[in-house]
Amino acid sequence: MPEKSDFSWLFFKASGRVSRAAYFLGVMLVTIVQAFPIYHFGRALEGSPESETWWAISAVVFIVSLWPFFALAVKRLHDLDKPGIISLVLFVPVVSILAFLLLCLYPGQPTPNRYGRRTNAPADG
Numbered sequence: 001m002p003e004k005s006d007f008s009w010l011f012f013k014a015s016g017r018v019s020r021a022a023y024f025l026g027v028m029l030v031t032i033v034q035a036f037p038i039y040h041f042g043r044a045l046e047g048s049p050e051s052e053t054w055w056a057i058s059a060v061v062f063i064v065s066l067w068p069f070f071a072l073a074v075k076r077l078h079d080l081d082k083p084g085i086i087s088l089v090l091f092v093p094v095v096s097i098l099a100f101l102l103l104c105l106y107p108g109q110p111t112p113n114r115y116g117r118r119t120n121a122p123a124d125g
Contacts, residue, residue: 009122010075011068016122017079017108017115018072024104026072030065037061073099078115078123079108 009016010026018026041054074084090096108119116123 010072012071013122014071014074014084015078015115016075017113017119018075019079019108019119020076020104020106022120023072023076027069027100030068030072034058034061034065073103076103076108078113079119080106081109081113081115 010018010022011030037054037058041051041058044051044054069090070087073087073090077084077086089099112118
């Protein structure tokens with residue numbers, strides 16, 4: 001079972017490398033977290049206080065979840081031996097879909113690179 005530090009590294013740190021599977025599963029988890037308040041917003045009566053509350057929660061969750069998406073993409077690019085700044089393309093509509101698919105499908109480097117000795121681990125100190 002992963003330690004707490006491994007969990008926080010995966011979603012909140014931009015150093016190191018992650019595999020295709022870890023990237024995909026991480027993005028899916030963040031997407032599910034985003035979907036929860038959106039679902040409740042959609043079920044609430046339009047214009048009700050409950051609707052406004054769920055809308056506000058949805059907005060906060062969306063904004064907060066931008067960093068985990070970015071951190072996961074940076075680490076995935078590092079596994080491909082590419083600079084993390086390229087991950088900004090994930091914030092461009094339409095292009096983001098293609099970039100996500102490429103990050104999920106293109107295999108990383110099996111050997112050490114400048115971003116770490118192995119995949120699914122923080123960068124070497």
